[in-house]
Amino acid sequence: MQYIPNILFVLALVFGIGFFTRNVKKLTRNIKLGKDVDLSDNSSTRWRNMIRIALGQSKMVVRPIAGLLHVIVYLGFIIINIEVLEIIVDGVLGTHRVFAPLGPVYNFLIGSFEILALLVIVSVVLFWLRRNAIKLQRFIKPEMEGWPKKDGNMILYIELVLMCLFLTMNAADFQLQQLDAPHYTKAGAFPISQFIAAWFQGLSIESLIIIERVAWWIHILGILAFLNYLYYSKHLHIILAFPNTFYGKVKPQGEFNNLASVTNEVKLMMDPNADPFAAPAEDTAEPEKFGASDVMDLSWVQLMNAYTCTECGRCTSECPANQTGKKLSPRKIMMDTRDRLEEVGKNMDANKGEFVPDGKQLLDDYISREEIWACTTCNACVEACPVSIDPLSIIVEMRRFLVMEQSAAPTELNNMMSNIENNGAPWPYNQMDRLNWVNE
Amino acid sequence: MSEALKVKTMEEFMAEGKQPEILFWVGSAGSYDDRAKKISRAFVKILNRANVDFAVLGSEESCTGDVAKRAGNEFLFQMQAMMNIEILNGYEIKRIVTCDPHSFNTLKNEYPSLGGSYQVLHHTQFIKELIEQGRLSFEGGMYKDKRITFHDPCYLGRANSEFDAPREVLKKTNASLVEMKRSRKSALCCGAGGAQMFKEPEKGDMDINVMRTKDALETNPNIIATGCPYCNTMMTDGIKAHEKEESVSVLDVAELIANSL
Numbered sequence: 001m002q003y004i005p006n007i008l009f010v011l012a013l014v015f016g017i018g019f020f021t022r023n024v025k026k027l028t029r030n031i032k033l034g035k036d037v038d039l040s041d042n043s044s045t046r047w048r049n050m051i052r053i054a055l056g057q058s059k060m061v062v063r064p065i066a067g068l069l070h071v072i073v074y075l076g077f078i079i080i081n082i083e084v085l086e087i088i089v090d091g092v093l094g095t096h097r098v099f100a101p102l103g104p105v106y107n108f109l110i111g112s113f114e115i116l117a118l119l120v121i122v123s124v125v126l127f128w129l130r131r132n133a134i135k136l137q138r139f140i141k142p143e144m145e146g147w148p149k150k151d152g153n154m155i156l157y158i159e160l161v162l163m164c165l166f167l168t169m170n171a172a173d174f175q176l177q178q179l180d181a182p183h184y185t186k187a188g189a190f191p192i193s194q195f196i197a198a199w200f201q202g203l204s205i206e207s208l209i210i211i212e213r214v215a216w217w218i219h220i221l222g223i224l225a226f227l228n229y230l231y232y233s234k235h236l237h238i239i240l241a242f243p244n245t246f247y248g249k250v251k252p253q254g255e256f257n258n259l260a261s262v263t264n265e266v267k268l269m270m271d272p273n274a275d276p277f278a279a280p281a282e283d284t285a286e287p288e289k290f291g292a293s294d295v296m297d298l299s300w301v302q303l304m305n306a307y308t309c310t311e312c313g314r315c316t317s318e319c320p321a322n323q324t325g326k327k328l329s330p331r332k333i334m335m336d337t338r339d340r341l342e343e344v345g346k347n348m349d350a351n352k353g354e355f356v357p358d359g360k361q362l363l364d365d366y367i368s369r370e371e372i373w374a375c376t377t378c379n380a381c382v383e384a385c386p387v388s389i390d391p392l393s394i395i396v397e398m399r400r401f402l403v404m405e406q407s408a409a410p411t412e413l414n415n416m417m418s419n420i421e422n423n424g425a426p427w428p429y430n431q432m433d434r435l436n437w438v439n440e
Numbered sequence: 441m442s443e444a445l446k447v448k449t450m451e452e453f454m455a456e457g458k459q460p461e462i463l464f465w466v467g468s469a470g471s472y473d474d475r476a477k478k479i480s481r482a483f484v485k486i487l488n489r490a491n492v493d494f495a496v497l498g499s500e501e502s503c504t505g506d507v508a509k510r511a512g513n514e515f516l517f518q519m520q521a522m523m524n525i526e527i528l529n530g531y532e533i534k535r536i537v538t539c540d541p542h543s544f545n546t547l548k549n550e551y552p553s554l555g556g557s558y559q560v561l562h563h564t565q566f567i568k569e570l571i572e573q574g575r576l577s578f579e580g581g582m583y584k585d586k587r588i589t590f591h592d593p594c595y596l597g598r599a600n601s602e603f604d605a606p607r608e609v610l611k612k613t614n615a616s617l618v619e620m621k622r623s624r625k626s627a628l629c630c631g632a633g634g635a636q637m638f639k640e641p642e643k644g645d646m647d648i649n650v651m652r653t654k655d656a657l658e659t660n661p662n663i664i665a666t667g668c669p670y671c672n673t674m675m676t677d678g679i680k681a682h683e684k685e686e687s688v689s690v691l692d693v694a695e696l697i698a699n700s701l
Contacts, residue, residue: 254599255549325645374642377634378594399512412639424502425468437477
């Protein structure tokens with residue numbers, strides 16, 4: 001009978017991690033629906049970027065207030081997780097505070113976890129106020145209505161509850177240690193929870209044990225639940241920020257990729273020896289589709305970008321089109337890409353892993369042409385993203401589809417392009433007059 | 441302009457069996473746009489004064505294809521690029537200077553994988569080089585009591601991380617340089633990029649160039665300095681929208697230096 005808690009704990013752990021693994025598999029499958037791109041280049045720059053941008057939070061602090069609060073929650077998350085390790089060992093083995101023999105080191109650790117927990121609580125409350133009371137512009141844009149807003153608050157509530165449970169658990173433990181309760185080794189420092197412990201004065205050992213156990217269990221079950229919430233939430237960034245910054249763009253921001261499929265065709269067109277009437281060879285593959293109208297036309301990095309986006313809206317708040325009231329919002333481009341990808345994924349789940357065309361696509365059903373054409377390709381969104389997401393690359397891929405597959409550019413742009421074709425300039429001037437400026 | 445400009449084409453260099461120090465890529469705006477032509481002339485004035493042995497392609501130059509690429513027409517871009525590369529490689533061009541950050545970006549970053557690798561400079565980088573090498577010197581009293589604010593072109597600044605060259609060159613005018621709240625990496629676009637120059641903007645509540653000009657006017661400048669022909673047009677229109685064309689002028693860095701010579 002005495003092993004029942006251990007068994008229940010192991011079951012919860014296996015179930016929690018198992019379900020999470022299932023979601024990770026689904027996530028990787030969906031990301032791999034994207035086209036393959038070779039990003040094995042520049043590995044040392046990539047490692048440096050990951051360490052600087054994701055681990056070092058270098059882009060977060062560009063906005064000092066949000067940056068500082070985020071660093072606190074981030075450090076809290078990472079450091080307090082050392083405690084989760086102890087909780088897991090205790091849960092499996094039925095021990096209590098198994099790391100206690102570390103002595104002063106242990107006291108220091110528990111003490112700093114507590115201080116961090118308090119700082120996290122303060123930050124989370126401030127984050128909540130920014131979203132719900134101060135109503136910062138970027139949190140109340142149209143794309144944030146409904147689930148995205150709920151999701152943002154839900155994460156804050158979960159973090160708040162987890163931190164409070166952690167402190168409550170420690171407070172009860174501290175009080176039990178004071179009462180020399182058996183099994184409760186005297187260990188740890190409780191700079192914050194000692195104040196909560198004051199409220200527990202006069203409670204019996206039995207009641208305190210109930211409080212301590214209940215807080216301990218809900219805390220660890222809450223963490224497992226939170227882990228599984230990630231896949232359904234924008235909070236996935238806590239994991240994907242690392243690969244995403246690693247695979248982020250290492251070239252100058254202004255450099256757009258040259259489509260290799262186009263290069264081949266252009267070379268053929270310019271080759272004087274090519275026979276323009278030659279029949280295609282029998283084994284010729286179907287010509288590649290230019291640009292993107294749906295998520296499968298994007299690269300896997302662009303799809304990972306979509307899952308990494310935590311909807312902070314820094315991109316949108318820096319976007320010149322958005323600032324001047326246009327419909328384009330780079331954040332919405334990323335959110336739409338993720339939503340469509342999830343829809344495709346669910347479609348595959350329902351059809352034994354095969355995608356059955358559903359008459360929908362990313363273009364038009366999610367992202368409108370008005371949004372696509374409002375972009376100035378200024379790279380402000382790319383620069384603003386704290387985790388190296390590139391919304392601009394998706395916009396360009398969709399323009400490529402519109403122009404090269406559908407000939408659906410705005411009329412003025414068609415005029416501009418036919419000028420280039422006819423006389424080598426975006427305006428209708430004669431190429432022979434190119435040097436007239438010298439003598440004017 | 442009173443001074444006659446000395447401009448030679450690559451064809452002429454070839455006929456003499458010579459190779460120029462640099463090729464000046466004039467670009468379509470610099471060749472045809474009335475406002476941008478003045479920038480080309482100002483830059484040539486600087487080149488002439490510094491005795492730079494430069495060439496232009498003249499009627500052999502064609503659109504880089506940059507704007508077609510940003511509009512999504514990769515075909516047209518690569519056609520233009522390959523035609524230009526054929527000419528540039530034919531003349532064995534090593535070093536290119538241009539007053540247009542869009543040409544600069546595409547020649548520097550997007551041409552190499554299509555077979556055209558050159559050392560490409562923005563004109564502010566080249567002017568900086570000329571001053572540093574002592575090939576170009578001037579008193580610089582002309583703008584002594586003026587306040588100048590520099591608007592970073594997206595395709596020079598954010599896109600290629602060149603923020604200092606234009607500023608260092610501007611310092612030589614002895615004017616006082618004032619920065620806008622949003623500058624360098626966080627500079628706001630003028631609104632012309634991504635082929636917007638050639639179309640009407642989408643529905644909104646303001647034009648981007650009007651918003652950016654407001655940023656500039658907040659520094660209370662006499663002159664808004666630009667480093668891109670398209671930014672120049674957008675800021676000039678912005679000044680008009682704010683009815684400040686009497687008190688504030690929009691000039692390219694090259695023009696400010698040429699006027700100081």
